[in-house]
Amino acid sequence: xxxxxxxxxxxxxxxxxxxxxxxxxxxxxxxxxxxxxxxxxxxxxxxxxxxxxxxxxxxxxxxxxxxxxxxxxxxxxxxxxxxxxxxxxxxxxxxxxxxxxxxxxxxxxxxxxxxxxxxxxxxxxxxxxxxxxxxxxxxxxxxxxxxxxxxxxxxxxxxxxxxxxxxxxxxxxxxxxxxxxxxxxxxxxxxxxxxxxxxxxxxxxxxxxxxxxxxxxxxxxxxxxxxxxxxxxxxxxxxxxxxxxxxxxxxxxxxxxxxxxxxxxxxxxxxxxxxxxxxxxxxxxxxxxxxxxxxx
Amino acid sequence: xxxxxxxxxxxxxxxxxxxxxxxxxxxxxxxxxxxxxxxxxxxxxxxxxxxxxxxxxxxxxxxxxxxxxxxxxxxxxxxxxxxxxxxxxxxx
Amino acid sequence: xxxxxxxxxxxxxxxxxxxxxxxxxxxxxxxxxxxxxxxxxxxxxxxxxxxxxxxxxxxxxxxxxxxxxxxxxxxxxxxxxxxxxxxxxxxxxxxxxxxxxxxxxxxxxxxxxxxxxxxxxxxxxxxxxxxxxxxxxxxxxxxxxxxxxxxxxxxxxxxxxxxxxxxxxxxxxxxxxxxxxxxxxxxxxxxxxxxxxxxxxxxxxxxxxxxxxxxxxxxxxxxxxxxxxxxxxxxxxxxxxxxxxxxxxxxxxxxxxxxxxxxxxxxxxxxxxxxxxxxxxxxxxxxxxxxxxxxxxxxxxxxxxxxxxxxxxxxxxxxxxxxxxxxxxxxxxxxxxxxxxxxxxxxxxxxxxxxxxxxxxxxxxxxxxxxxxxxxxxxxxxxxxxxxxxxxxx
Numbered sequence: 001x002x003x004x005x006x007x008x009x010x011x012x013x014x015x016x017x018x019x020x021x022x023x024x025x026x027x028x029x030x031x032x033x034x035x036x037x038x039x040x041x042x043x044x045x046x047x048x049x050x051x052x053x054x055x056x057x058x059x060x061x062x063x064x065x066x067x068x069x070x071x072x073x074x075x076x077x078x079x080x081x082x083x084x085x086x087x088x089x090x091x092x093x094x095x096x097x098x099x100x101x102x103x104x105x106x107x108x109x110x111x112x113x114x115x116x117x118x119x120x121x122x123x124x125x126x127x128x129x130x131x132x133x134x135x136x137x138x139x140x141x142x143x144x145x146x147x148x149x150x151x152x153x154x155x156x157x158x159x160x161x162x163x164x165x166x167x168x169x170x171x172x173x174x175x176x177x178x179x180x181x182x183x184x185x186x187x188x189x190x191x192x193x194x195x196x197x198x199x200x201x202x203x204x205x206x207x208x209x210x211x212x213x214x215x216x217x218x219x220x221x222x223x224x225x226x227x228x229x230x231x232x233x234x235x236x237x238x239x240x241x242x243x244x245x246x247x248x249x250x251x252x253x254x255x256x257x258x259x260x261x262x263x264x265x266x267x268x269x270x271x272x273x274x275x276x277x278x279x280x281x282x283x284x285x286x287x288x289x290x291x292x293x294x295x296x
Numbered sequence: 297x298x299x300x301x302x303x304x305x306x307x308x309x310x311x312x313x314x315x316x317x318x319x320x321x322x323x324x325x326x327x328x329x330x331x332x333x334x335x336x337x338x339x340x341x342x343x344x345x346x347x348x349x350x351x352x353x354x355x356x357x358x359x360x361x362x363x364x365x366x367x368x369x370x371x372x373x374x375x376x377x378x379x380x381x382x383x384x385x386x387x388x
Numbered sequence: 389x390x391x392x393x394x395x396x397x398x399x400x401x402x403x404x405x406x407x408x409x410x411x412x413x414x415x416x417x418x419x420x421x422x423x424x425x426x427x428x429x430x431x432x433x434x435x436x437x438x439x440x441x442x443x444x445x446x447x448x449x450x451x452x453x454x455x456x457x458x459x460x461x462x463x464x465x466x467x468x469x470x471x472x473x474x475x476x477x478x479x480x481x482x483x484x485x486x487x488x489x490x491x492x493x494x495x496x497x498x499x500x501x502x503x504x505x506x507x508x509x510x511x512x513x514x515x516x517x518x519x520x521x522x523x524x525x526x527x528x529x530x531x532x533x534x535x536x537x538x539x540x541x542x543x544x545x546x547x548x549x550x551x552x553x554x555x556x557x558x559x560x561x562x563x564x565x566x567x568x569x570x571x572x573x574x575x576x577x578x579x580x581x582x583x584x585x586x587x588x589x590x591x592x593x594x595x596x597x598x599x600x601x602x603x604x605x606x607x608x609x610x611x612x613x614x615x616x617x618x619x620x621x622x623x624x625x626x627x628x629x630x631x632x633x634x635x636x637x638x639x640x641x642x643x644x645x646x647x648x649x650x651x652x653x654x655x656x657x658x659x660x661x662x663x664x665x666x667x668x669x670x671x672x673x674x675x676x677x678x679x680x681x682x683x684x685x686x687x688x689x690x691x692x693x694x695x696x697x698x699x700x701x702x703x704x705x706x707x708x709x710x711x712x713x714x715x716x717x718x719x720x721x722x723x724x725x726x727x728x729x730x731x732x733x734x735x736x737x738x739x740x741x742x743x744x745x746x747x748x749x750x751x752x753x754x755x756x757x758x759x760x761x762x763x764x765x766x767x768x769x770x771x772x773x774x775x776x777x778x779x780x781x782x
Contacts, residue, residue: 004643008338011298014369022628034343036316039364059622061700064463074629082621084466085631087458087489093456094379097463097471100447101421102622105467159342193324195362221318238694239318239365268353272435285447293391 007031017048022083023075033072037225037239039192039218040069043139046195050202052076058082060099061108061206066091066120068112069145069220089120092127095134103282106133106206113140113154117175123154124175128182130210130281135205136184136213138175144196149223156266160227172254175215176273185210187273191217193247194270201272210280217246217268301351304375309353310344313370324363327353334364344369390445390519396582406430406571406629407474409541410500411440413548413649414472418444421469423460424482425453425479428512429503429568454479458486459497465495466630468594468620470552474500476568477519478509481526488527488560491654492632495593496630497549499523500564502571505761508777516762517684517735523563524713530651532658534665535563535713541673547710553590554665558657559605559618565712567735569763570685578688580745593617599625602637606648609748613656658714670700676705678776679727681720681744683698683709685763686726693769694723695739702777713738726778733757733769752777753779 007029018024021044025029032043051061058080065071067088074083084095095107116124116138126135130238143161144150151161151168153174158167179187186208188201198216205212219225225236227247236242246268257265315337322330323343332371333345346354361370400648404412411433412771414422422441424434434450439450447464451457457473464471475483480501483534490497501523505516514662523535536547548564554630557564602616606629619626619695623733629638642650673679682690698702707723709716720743724730730748732741738756745754757764757772 003311010311010314010315012371013309015367015372016365030314032366037320038365041361041367042320045364045367046362057492060620062467071631074631081628082626083310083631084463084621085629087485087632090455090459090486093459095461096449096451096456096465097421097460097465097469098450098621101464101467101471105622122452123456133715151513164321180364193345193363224417236421237580241319243320243323243363258299263390280318285442288443289442289447292439293394293445295443 001240004032006033007043007078015039016294017045017052020052020078021048021076022079025079026228027038031075034069035222037219037221037242039141039216039220040073040139041076042195043198043216043218044073045139046199047202048207048253049075050199051081054203056206059104062105064091064095064098064107064109066109066115067146068115068139070110070139071102071146072259073110078238082276089118090123092113092120092123092136096130097283098129099132099134100285103286106135109134109136111136112136112174113136113142114144114152115174117153121178125178125182128184128213131183131210131278132281133209134211135202136211138156138208138213139217140175140215141218141224143220143224145220149227159224162223174288176213179213180274183278184213186272186275187279188213189215189268189270191218191246191250191268191270192219193243208275209283210278217250217270219243219246227252231249299356300346302374303356305352306356306371307374308356309370309372310345311368312337314366315339315341316366317343317377318365319344320363320365321360321369322361323358326359327355329334329354330360341350389767392444392680393582396585397579398427399579399581400630402577402579403574404541404577405504406541406544406566406573408436408567409544409577410474410571411436412579413545414498414552415440415444416545416589417549417552418470418589419552421470421471422446422448422469422473423451423457423464424473425451425457425475427476427479429541429571429602429775430474430476430500431503432571433500434464454482455486455757458483458497461497462486462490462495462685463544465497465618466621467626468592468622470496470592472498472500472570474502476504477506477522481522484526485528487716488531489632490561491527491531492529493630494559495597496559497561498551498564499561500566503565513568515563515569515671515685515735515763516761517544517567517686518739520565520712520736520739521564524685529559531654533561533563533643533713534558534658534711535565536711537709538570539685541573541577542649544570545579549585549588554594556709557615558665559615560658562722564606567685577631582761593621594623596623596625600752603627603639604635604637605653606637607653608675613653615657615662621752660718661700662714665711666714666716666719668716669708669710671706671708673705673723674709677728677780678702678704678773679724679730679767680704680706680773681709681724681730681732682706683712683740684735685738687770689766690733692766696766696770697773699752702773704773704777709740715743717747720744724752727752729776731757731769731772731776733759733764733772735759735763
């Protein structure tokens with residue numbers, strides 16, 4: 001039945017969270033396909049902690065996963081959660097259908113920079129515009145990792161990738177600005193180097209009613225790191241070096257306000273960008289339904 | 297040695313064979329407790345170790361735990377029990 | 389409180405536009421989610437359902453494009469709704485990937501394809517049965533679909549209810565192949581009383597005391613193909629994961645050396661049940677020397693052609709395909725086995741004629757009667773029947 005299970009002999013005591021994952025339930029061990037230094041291992045650790053701590057009802061919080069390296073996180077999300085893996089880029093559209101079919105649910109959408117801002121850009125815009133009650137976790141590793149390191153809409157200019165000859169000269173897009181313009185109501189960005197902040201934002205997003213977008217800057221060591229150099233000229237072929245590179249480029253949004261546009265180029269601005277309440281789609285549609293039902 | 301250090305009934309535990317040698321725990325540690333050792337595990341990855349003499353500097357802040365992509369290094373109670381899952385969370 | 393009675397319109401005789409009849413058929417079948425995008429000539433379907441669905445407690449949403457529409461429909465179906473979309477050729481060609489995914493995950497879906505001229509944008513108000521292969525092959529991979537070809541507004545109502553039942557039972561993408569003329573035809577439709585309709589409808593089960601052991605099509609110990617009811621997100625009856633790769637019974641993708649079984653089951657669940665799924669009609673076939681094979685609006689014209697030709701002494705009969713997919717090869721073979729000639733009029737250049745050709749003896753001549761962007765005049769098909777008859781007598 002099972003695909004290649006890659007686990008390594010573990011010793012006691014095992015982290016209890018490991019046994020609560022889907023892979024942990026099946027193998028009694030940590031079952032993961034992620035590369036060394038990959039940010040997704042970290043992100044799923046934090047996601048699982050929040051899921052378990054907040055005691056989220058798996059029937060109310062389906063996990064809708066797009067296509068990318070994080071799809072392999074199917075083995076790392078909590079065993080109790082209900083997992084739907086969609087097509088590349090279509091997670092926000094499926095989540096809209098799920099939400100409207102069962103308004104009591106709040107889809108947790110796991111998507112990547114290529115999935116959400118490339119092929120799924122349109123669906124992402126309209127999910128935010130409609131303010132559908134959901135949480136979008138946008139994992140931004142600035143590359144298409146799953147398919148082998150191709151250039152992504154978020155790859156910084158000057159980088160080297162598998163489908164760009166010479167340094168990338170395309171402009172890099174900002175998913176947060178897109179979410180803000182489209183109308184998402186809780187918008188935040190953080191990195192894997194800020195784990196407690198990420199958990200804090202995730203908890204807030206779960207409680208927030210409306211579309212929450214949390215972008216997480218994560219390292220892709222195998223492709224982005226190995227093919228690019230840091231400021232010191234070193235190839236970033238370990239997680240530590242790439243994490244340092246990300247940390248060096250990270251700046252909080254209240255500090256960013258003091259900098260000019262030229263100084264901000266190439267930096268990742270983190271923090272909360274918007275937190276407000278706006279009428280949520282399913283709630284407003286319930287009012288439409290109620291009126292229609294009373295009408296005839 | 298899976299148990300890297302122990303403080304007040306909490307241990308810094310290391311799953312040696314899960315490590316992929318990415319050095320993120322070394323970078324994440326705020327007090328510089330860890331560095332890369334000369335040991336290799338069964339995945340042919342160079343694993344970290346507590347720097348000799350730096351055990352006392354570890355404050356069990358869990359930053360290395362949150363930086364590890366393979367959940368290979370973590371802070372855990374000496375006798376983890378059923379209720380640990382909720383208890384762990386209370387720290388955050 | 390949802391008033392289930394609002395779902396049904398009072399029984400009686402109505403004059404309904406084709407698209408509206410199709411929408412009402414969907415409501416009668418238990419539709420609870422419609423995700424669509426406006427495209428001529430199917431726009432009347434969402435325009436009618438925007439008010440009808442919320443009255444009955446369902447959800448209607450116009451999505452930002454057809455890809456979003458079909459994905460929202462797939463998501464809603466996964467979450468337990470009976471879901472449908474309506475589009476035309478250019479829209480359904482966008483939906484291909486998702487239909488392939490829905491086939492892999494065995495998600496019940498209904499797609500109304502109100503066909504128009506193509507390729508490309510085409511003449512948007514002209515009927516053209518050019519999607520008869522697109523509906524089967526638009527998505528990547530090997531899977532089977534069920535496609536109905538109604539020929540009247542009454543059939544648009546009734547066959548839509550059947551299409552929803554087929555989607556629930558066989559958990560495959562199900563199409564209703566209408567066209568620009570049929571969609572806008574205003575005709576009498578007889579709506580039966582609600583309690584009669586309810587008896588015909590296979591409802592979606594959304595409450596489970598305990599989960600079904602099987603979530604996907606499987607072969608039992610005797611090798612019979614069994615299709616369990618669809619699992620529902622948000623209940624205990626849900627597989628370990630939904631991921632559109634060939635998977636085992638728990639939804640987890642299998643190793644590469646084990647893909648034969650899951651992929652074969654996707655096809656066998658339809659081909660082994662073809663006798664139950666395929667619907668055909670025979671008109672005056674018993675002593676027919678010339679056999680007309682037709683579907684959709686063309687079949688409607690052919691009934692008149694058969695009557696007219698019989699009056700002129702030509703022994704002609706009609707074999708009508710009510711479902712064009714799965715194609716009933718055995719039945720067509722039997723119907724044309726003793727014919728002296730086969731005439732296949734189609735509102736395209738002759739797409740299904742190829743499938744019919746596979747069923748006929750090599751020596752039997754086959755005459756195509758193509759018609760592009762319009763419906764046949766009875767005289768055109770009659771002329772072809774006469775020609776076939778003359779050449780057969782010679």
